[in-house]
Amino acid sequence: MNAQLPPPFFLYGEPPRTADPDFLHVEDLAVRSRPNGWRIATHRHADLNHLILITEGGGATFYEGQEEAFAAPSLLVVPASTVHGFSWDRGTQGRVLTIATVQLEQVVSLWPEGAPLFAAPRAIALEVAESADLASDIAQIERESTWRALGQNAALQALLQLLLVRAARCAERIGADAAGSGKQVRLVARFRQLVEERYRAREPVAAYARALGVSETALRDACAAQGLSPTQIRDERAMLEAQRLLAFSAVSVAEIGASIGLADPAYFSRFFRRLCGVSPGQWRAGLARRKPG
Missing domain, CATH: 2.60.120.280 (Regulatory protein AraC)
Structure with a gap:
């Protein structure tokens, strides 16, 4: 996949270079x-x-x-x-x-x-x-x-x-x-970090719960305290990646769906429409008007 992302800078406006480890x-x-x-x-x-x-x-x-x-x-x-x-x-x-x-x-x-x-x-x-x-x-x-x-x-x-x-x-x-006990907040933070690493695999909630060493019920309750379900958190992260590629690359809609674990283009289109209210193509077409600079 050859995504054309916005320009890399060192500090804003400066040519890119590798940062010193202690920068x-x-x-x-x-x-x-x-x-x-x-x-x-x-x-x-x-x-x-x-x-x-x-x-x-x-x-x-x-x-x-x-x-x-x-x-x-x-x-x-x-x-x-x-x-x-x-x-x-x-x-x-x-x-x-x-x-x-x-x-x-x-x-x-x-x-x-x-x-x-x-x-x-x-x-x-x-x-x-x-x-x-x-x-x-x-x-x-x-x-x-x-x-x-x-x-x-x-x-x-x-x-x-x-x-x-x-x-x-x-x-x-x-x-x-906004979301209950500190223990639950920390569990959701750990879950989000794990989602960041594994969202492309489209794993079920039970797999995440096992990896976190908690019951599926405990994970669902912690997420519910923040007004979301584990599935919503996983899907929103996948959606963020899809939107990023739609906004900043010329990669096809089908390839974008496959990159987040949704290889069936029709299913990806339904998934995207359910979360965003429009198709991937419509979202991409409308984005240019909202971009800064």
Whole structure:
């Protein structure tokens, strides 16, 4: 399959290159947004991850072809390889933290519970106190990264881990407020991570439950607390991939269906229409009007 995805950049507007394993960068959101009319066209980074703290203003994210509005204070999570773009309200303020995947993996290895935070792109609505804590963490990371001193790498890893813990707690609070116990929230986060790895195989819910070491009932109950079923979560991830290929490639509808485990074109068309209300071809034709930049 030869999917033509949006352009890869190092940092936005810069030619692509491989990031150093310990690459870490903090900058003001306006540095790249203001010169571009407060719009960042869809693009991707091969091995860089973003945490974007929005302290004033708002706008819309374009993650994998899906548009979502947000308002400050918010934390935007952009995992590596995600096709993403932004439309900011004029004058929006924030800080952009960019972390090399190798660096992020090192931090996550010390605290594996943080891995689900980067399982998918998202916008996390923050409370004012949470935003202030995250802003302080990012400011400390920026100060530590700008000068060489004894124990710099250890300090940066500790600060990144603290930031990751705070961000994960914010995400968990959102889930817990809307979806029951913390235990169930963590189970659904693990399930989503497993779906990310295996959704193309179209496995039944029972197979996921076995892999997670829980009963099928426990998995269904945890997902139901978030207003979804395990099947819906699996199918929505498959749908996201289908929409991504429809939006950013010239791959045929039949090939796209096969790539997510639905080899029968007629069945894939019914599946897509059931979830989106239109056929894959109609969705692709209408997308151009919604793309930024």
